[in-house]
Amino acid sequence: MKIEIIRNRSAFRADDLRKLIRRACKAVGARGDKLFTINDGRYPTWTGGRAVVGSRAHEARGVTLSIGRECPVEDIARVICHELMHTVGARHRDMTPEQRACSQAVPWAEGFELRKKPEPEQPTPESPAERGSRLRAEREAHARAMLAKATTRRRRAVSIERKWAAKVKRYERNGR
Numbered sequence: 154m155k156i157e158i159i160r161n162r163s164a165f166r167a168d169d170l171r172k173l174i175r176r177a178c179k180a181v182g183a184r185g186d187k188l189f190t191i192n193d194g195r196y197p198t199w200t201g202g203r204a205v206v207g208s209r210a211h212e213a214r215g216v217t218l219s220i221g222r223e224c225p226v227e228d229i230a231r232v233i234c235h236e237l238m239h240t241v242g243a244r245h246r247d248m249t250p251e252q253r254a255c256s257q258a259v260p261w262a263e264g265f266e267l268r269k270k271p272e273p274e275q276p277t278p279e280s281p282a283e284r285g286s287r288l289r290a291e292r293e294a295h296a297r298a299m300l301a302k303a304t305t306r307r308r309r310a311v312s313i314e315r316k317w318a319a320k321v322k323r324y325e326r327n328g329r
């Protein structure tokens with residue numbers, strides 16, 4: 154069963170979400186052949202969902218979940234199950250009150266490790282001392298480059314001078 158997540162803007166890793174969705178599919182007897190769009194939850198401890206199914210063919214068929222970054226995994230699992238039930242044709246009146254309210258038991262989700270995506274590393278701001286030594290190093294590197302350029306120019310000028318001096322000497326020797 155291939156679970157296809159077309160977008161994952163939640164705090165959680167897509168591979169773990171796929172695994173959790175796969176387990177939920179088994180629990181409710183859904184095939185999991187819908188497209189899943191995962192958003193970051195509007196509230197940190199809240200998860201909501203929406204399933205587009207049946208006759209609304211003009212809309213992309215799939216399940217959209219908004220998962221709060223601090224939401225307990227069991228709550229996420231309950232919402233996933235609720236939405237998956239919609240994908241297999243269940244209406245709210247076909248559900249138990251617990252399934253309808255997303256408070257049903259989900260023993261298979263207990264202890265499931267839903268890992269967060271790694272946080273992007275923040276560059277540490279430069280201290281005044283660090284800035285001072287960086288600028289000094291940059292200026293020193295510039296001075297070294299300019300010195301190398303000046304040395305090359307001087308050597309080239311000396312060799313040009315020697316070449317013409319030798320030529321002049323030849324004329325003087327031959328002319329006498």
Ligand SMILES: [Zn+2]
Nearest residue numbers: 235236239245
């Ligand atoms: Zn519903």
